[in-house]
Amino acid sequence: MRVGLFVPCYVDQFYPSAAIATMELLEKNGVEVVYPMKQSCCGQPMANSGYENYSGATSDLFLKNFGDFEYIVAPSGSCTLHVKEHVLPKGAFRPQIFELCEFLTDVLKVTTINASFPYKVGVHSSCHGLRGLGLAKPSEIIAADFDKPKSLLEKVEGINIVQLARKDECCGFGGTFAIFEEAVSVAMGKDRIGDHERQGVEVITSADMSCLMHMEGLLRRNNSTIKVKHIAEILNGNPL
Amino acid sequence: MKTHTSHAEAAEEFVKDEERTHWHDETLWHVREKRDVAAHKLPEWEQLRTNASLIKDYVLSHLDGLLIDFEKNAQANGVEVLWAKDAKEHNEHVLSILQKHQIKNIVKSKSILTEECGLNHYLEEKGYDVVDTDLGERIIQFVKQVPSHIVLPAIHLKKEEIGEIFHEHIGTDQGASDPKYLTESARLHLREKFVQANAAITGVNFGIAETGGFVVCTNEGNADMGTHLADVHIACMGIEKLIPRAADLGVFLRLLARSATGQSITTYSSHFSRPMDGKKMYIILVDNKRTEQLGREDFRNSLKCIRCGACMNTCPIYRRSGGYSYNSTVPGPIGSILSPGLDLNKHSSLPFASTLCGSCTDVCPVKINIHEQLYKWRQVVAKEGPSDPVKKWAMKLAGATLSKPGLYDFFGSMARKALKLTPDSLVYSSLNAWGKQRDLPEVPSESFKEWYKKNRKSHEQ
Numbered sequence: 001m002r003v004g005l006f007v008p009c010y011v012d013q014f015y016p017s018a019a020i021a022t023m024e025l026l027e028k029n030g031v032e033v034v035y036p037m038k039q040s041c042c043g044q045p046m047a048n049s050g051y052e053n054y055s056g057a058t059s060d061l062f063l064k065n066f067g068d069f070e071y072i073v074a075p076s077g078s079c080t081l082h083v084k085e086h087v088l089p090k091g092a093f094r095p096q097i098f099e100l101c102e103f104l105t106d107v108l109k110v111t112t113i114n115a116s117f118p119y120k121v122g123v124h125s126s127c128h129g130l131r132g133l134g135l136a137k138p139s140e141i142i143a144a145d146f147d148k149p150k151s152l153l154e155k156v157e158g159i160n161i162v163q164l165a166r167k168d169e170c171c172g173f174g175g176t177f178a179i180f181e182e183a184v185s186v187a188m189g190k191d192r193i194g195d196h197e198r199q200g201v202e203v204i205t206s207a208d209m210s211c212l213m214h215m216e217g218l219l220r221r222n223n224s225t226i227k228v229k230h231i232a233e234i235l236n237g238n239p240l
Numbered sequence: 241m242k243t244h245t246s247h248a249e250a251a252e253e254f255v256k257d258e259e260r261t262h263w264h265d266e267t268l269w270h271v272r273e274k275r276d277v278a279a280h281k282l283p284e285w286e287q288l289r290t291n292a293s294l295i296k297d298y299v300l301s302h303l304d305g306l307l308i309d310f311e312k313n314a315q316a317n318g319v320e321v322l323w324a325k326d327a328k329e330h331n332e333h334v335l336s337i338l339q340k341h342q343i344k345n346i347v348k349s350k351s352i353l354t355e356e357c358g359l360n361h362y363l364e365e366k367g368y369d370v371v372d373t374d375l376g377e378r379i380i381q382f383v384k385q386v387p388s389h390i391v392l393p394a395i396h397l398k399k400e401e402i403g404e405i406f407h408e409h410i411g412t413d414q415g416a417s418d419p420k421y422l423t424e425s426a427r428l429h430l431r432e433k434f435v436q437a438n439a440a441i442t443g444v445n446f447g448i449a450e451t452g453g454f455v456v457c458t459n460e461g462n463a464d465m466g467t468h469l470a471d472v473h474i475a476c477m478g479i480e481k482l483i484p485r486a487a488d489l490g491v492f493l494r495l496l497a498r499s500a501t502g503q504s505i506t507t508y509s510s511h512f513s514r515p516m517d518g519k520k521m522y523i524i525l526v527d528n529k530r531t532e533q534l535g536r537e538d539f540r541n542s543l544k545c546i547r548c549g550a551c552m553n554t555c556p557i558y559r560r561s562g563g564y565s566y567n568s569t570v571p572g573p574i575g576s577i578l579s580p581g582l583d584l585n586k587h588s589s590l591p592f593a594s595t596l597c598g599s600c601t602d603v604c605p606v607k608i609n610i611h612e613q614l615y616k617w618r619q620v621v622a623k624e625g626p627s628d629p630v631k632k633w634a635m636k637l638a639g640a641t642l643s644k645p646g647l648y649d650f651f652g653s654m655a656r657k658a659l660k661l662t663p664d665s666l667v668y669s670s671l672n673a674w675g676k677q678r679d680l681p682e683v684p685s686e687s688f689k690e691w692y693k694k695n696r697k698s699h700e701q
Binding site: 007009011012013014015016017019020035037038039040041043045046047048049050051052053054055056057058060061127128130131132138139140141142143166168169170172173174175177178179180181182183184185186187188189191213214216217218220221 | 247248251252255256258261262265269276279280282283285286554556557560561591592593594595596597598599601602603615618619620621622623631632635636638639640642643644645648649652655656673674676677678679680681682683684686687688689690691692693696
């Protein structure tokens with residue numbers, strides 16, 4: 001199986017280890033990972049700011065890089081959702097884009113994860129992956145429970161996944177929201193962290209590095225010992 | 241040019257009081273939790289939502305015919321039906337009814353529509369004293385505030401503050417804060433007003449096209465107390481509040497209170513059809529730009545709203561900024577997709593008062609795609625709203641830079657180098673909104689692309 005790896009712009013620039021782990025994890029599961037070198041950004045920052053019309057060129061570049069693949073995999077729920085809804089041509093059979101966790105559970109159907117992570121972990125259920133991609137059952141919905149990222153983490157040796165008071169409340173990043181509504185963004189981030197803190201969490205993980213970047217910014221500014229780690233790195237067996 | 245306080249500015253003020261923000265957030269989250277408990281008790285919950293959504297879709301696509309049916313059937317019941325194009329006509333209709341019947345004392349049960357039309361203020365200017373009989377609305381009426389939540393109007397006030405307000409206005413004990421005592425005092429105070437009232441103004445939760453009747457839902461019975469004692473009943477209704485058949489109440493009444501407060505149903509669901517002998521009943525049907533919204537393909541779904549407030553309770557931004565930050569009669573997520581349709585300039589910041597988390601869409605009993613409409617309104621604001629040349633220029637530049645891989649790589653690398661070299665005191669200047677309360681991420685030694693080039697070049701396309 002051959003996939004095109006799409007690395008979100010901020011992961012490429014600031015959190016390459018999450019992308020490296022994604023690549024390695026896919027390869028461990030027998031996938032040939034191709035990384036088109038001329039990729040950049042999915043265009044979401046412009047589109048979510050109301051400037052969809054300025055994201056045409058990034059969409060074109062994305063399709064130029066990834067148009068010929070059957071599968072595209074990205075370590076981000078948010079970017080994957082944006083590409084799915086606003087970049088890929090409607091009704092086209094291919095390419096299909098998947099966030100990493102759903103690719104592992106739904107396409108590769110992995111049954112084992114060779115990793116050990118003996119820490120108290122809080123799982124942050126990022127909104128776009130959750131409600132947009134259906135990575136888990138949202139707390140608002142009355143239906144059978146499921147959680148794709150969590151189901152993968154549960155296979156990790158020694159991991160202790162805590163239950164949060166508010167299972168899937170937004171962290172407050174929201175892209176440019178973090179800048180233009182800074183006060184509320186920070187208030188939301190602090191509350192999310194508080195929930196993890198009260199459960200004694202040592203590491204906060206998520207399928208989205210953007211949420212983690214926002215929470216990490218707050219954690220470090222407030223000299224917290226809590227670490228953040230993208231789910232790819234835990235599943236790949238990277239040490240803390 | 242910006243002339244209105246944006247949500248961001250108002251929210252920043254609200255959030256300064258951290259403790260009060262936590263209290264407001266917890267209070268409303270608690271209401272969301274009650275909604276969850278109630279919804280979980282119905283295994284068919286999601287099917288109910290789908291049904292409600294489909295019925296409202298039908299209503300919106302047959303609104304003209306259904307309104308004519310409703311009018312015909314209401315008239316056959318002896319109800320006088322009036323039509324109001326806008327808030328002004330609505331207020332003038334109410335005034336002329338009051339004048340015609342020489343009304344002295346008016347009681348009003350909760351109607352967000354009358355808030356939208358500014359009815360109280362209009363009538364007060366004409367010399368009338370309108371008593372709001374919903375407990376929350378009465379409280380804020382005393383302090384000349386507007387509702388901060390469409391279902392819980394005074395949710396932003398603590399019981400100690402309400403105690404102070406009641407001490408000043410209805411003579412309760414100073415320093416009292418026991419909810420039972422305060423409520424009983426309000427009850428006695430309002431009882432007097434009900435007995436004295438000649439006219440009762442109510443809202444309408446559901447107008448039933450096939451019968452011409454309508455339903456008003458309250459927890460306090462204040463709609464009934466008013467209408468049973470007064471000689472004139474004026475029911476104010478937004479044209480979108482129709483349902484086709486009485487049987488459809490079986491869907492909506494099961495969803496409304498569960499979504500709003502977590503009750504299985506409001507204490508009173510009052511069904512009105514015809515006036516009592518010797519009394520008069522009026523229905524005023526109000527457009528006030530609803531037909532304009534109906535004409536907007538991307539936003540017409542917002543008219544399905546049954547005003548439950550569930551979206552406000554679940555919204556992490558609403559809970560942490562309060563209803564007043566929205567500066568809009570209907571605040572929160574639904575307000576942010578309705579109000580730009582009323583006044584795009586005034587409400588241009590509202591679609592951005594959101595992280596697009598989608599929780600509102602998930603709790604909406606009529607399945608309005610709120611977060612998708614917020615995204616779409618952002619595109620409208622960028623094109624037709626007040627100009628924001630700095631943002632526009634930044635986004636245009638971003639679009640141009642990010643779409644050229646060479647430029648993207650170059651600027652990415654430059655940004656990282658610059659961050660590494662620049663002292664913290666400059667990086668975290670007051671211009672850096674991110675850095676006000678957060679650290680920037682640590683700069684890695686190389687980007688993923690640079691790592692890939694070095695370590696995996698054989699896969700290069």
